[in-house]
Amino acid sequence: MSIIKYKASKSGASSIDYAFYGDSGTQKMLHLAAGTSRVAAFRSSFGDLATPAVRDVIVAAAEGHGRKIHLHTYTLAFHPDEFDVTNPEHLDRVAAVGERLVKRMHSAGYAVVVHDDADGGHAHAHIYVVNHDDLTGQSIQRYTSWKNGLRQLNDELMESEGLRVLPDPEREKPAWIQRREDFTAGGFEQVLGDRVAAALRDPRSVDREHFEEVLAERDVTLAVTDRDGWSYKMRRTDTGKLGRKKSSGLTPEFTADGAQEIFNYHAQRAAQAVRERDEEEREKEISDGHLGRFESTGVGTEAGTGTGPADRGVGTDTGTEADTDDFDLEALDAEPAGDERVPAVRGQRRPGDDRGREGGAGREDEGAPGRRAARGPDAGRATSPSVDRDAERDAIEAMLVDDAVGDVASRLAAAASSRRSRSRTHSRQKGA
Secondary structure, eight states, X not given: OEEEEEEEESOHHHHHHXXXXXXXHHHHHHHHHHTOOSOSXXXXXXXXXXXXXXXXXXXXXXXXXXXXXXXXXXXXXXXXXXXXXXXXXXXXXXXXXXXXXXXXXXXXXXXEEEESOOTTSOOEEEEEEESOOTTTSSOOOXXXXXXXXIHHHHHHHHHHTTOOOOSSOOOXXXXXXXXXXXXXXXXXXXXXXXXXXXXXXXXXXXXXXXXXXXXXXXXXXXXXXXXXXXXXXXXXXXTOSEEEXXXXXXXXXXXXXXXXXXXHHHHHHHHHHXXXXXXXXXXXXXXXXXXXXXXHHTOSHHHHHTOSTTXXXXXXXXXXXXXXXXXXXXXXXXXXXXXXXXXXXXXXXXXTTTSXXXXXSOOOXXXXXXXXXXXXXXXXXXXXXXXXXXXXXXXHHHHHHHOSSSSHHHHHHHHHHHHHHHHHHHHHHHHO
């Protein structure tokens, strides 16, 4: 979805300098010194790169035909949802679309300059067409009105490019990039407007208070009255007196309503940046917290190999240490023979396995409900109900899944202690 705006330029040098270097002499000097420009993407019939040499060629062509109107300028602006100003490929696509549009409109020299610093964060292209038709040798007369062909041609191009078309277009409101051409190049109004526009683009301008602070850095003050609304004041260079201009006399962008839309955009971007920073800090805290748990439990390179001094295990009170990765759930089906019985671990022998087992008082009745008959060397030892075994096994499995790293050792120790306690109870009951 795009909006096309038109304005005639009477100063080719001023228009091209604004496109290449910005809205102040200081910015231009800084760019020239660094060999840079504010151009994010570029297309031109005069050269492929936005260099000072190409700039000079464009200006010479614009001023060389001797007409009052040097250039026909167009601004092609897209919705932020359609193109991302932070994506170079998107900006290059904007330049390509702008070039196709100018070729459909005119047979004249042109330059398409794409910027990524719009107040509202939308990708936009500035199109400059020399006011000289190469086919007729005359000045350009076509597509100089928004309602008489310009909008319709733009909509046709957007549709052919697979881009959205504005469903119910309204008369475009002149942005500063068009309005500045109405004022004398380097004059009070143009310089004042350039400074206000730069202040609005500043990301610090999230509300009126901060906007005024940014304006003050540029020697501009904001005056608010019930009669005139917002006005801007600045010291004139020609008379030295304090000059004043109503915001509506410059562009609707500079009014209270227009500026508020830009404030909202900057505030949303700032809030998003804060959320992203907070999220990064939370992730770092979580990461650091897990590292601390590993260190406090001894889980690490040494613990993972079972060779460290703080290997994960059942606990010191059980008389054995083990890596939880080797924990044998099948061993839980076997009941402990005494107070020192602990859950079995693959590759390790449980305490007491080498001791002879006493025959006990006799075998339980094989048909006793809820009991399993003891056989072999385990005959005579107390057994727990199968329901208890299944429940305990499920609990152990859940613990291993839920927290297989941090506190599984302490939970296993608690399970072993519980089993020993029940074993002692069974033994006392059997002895009784």
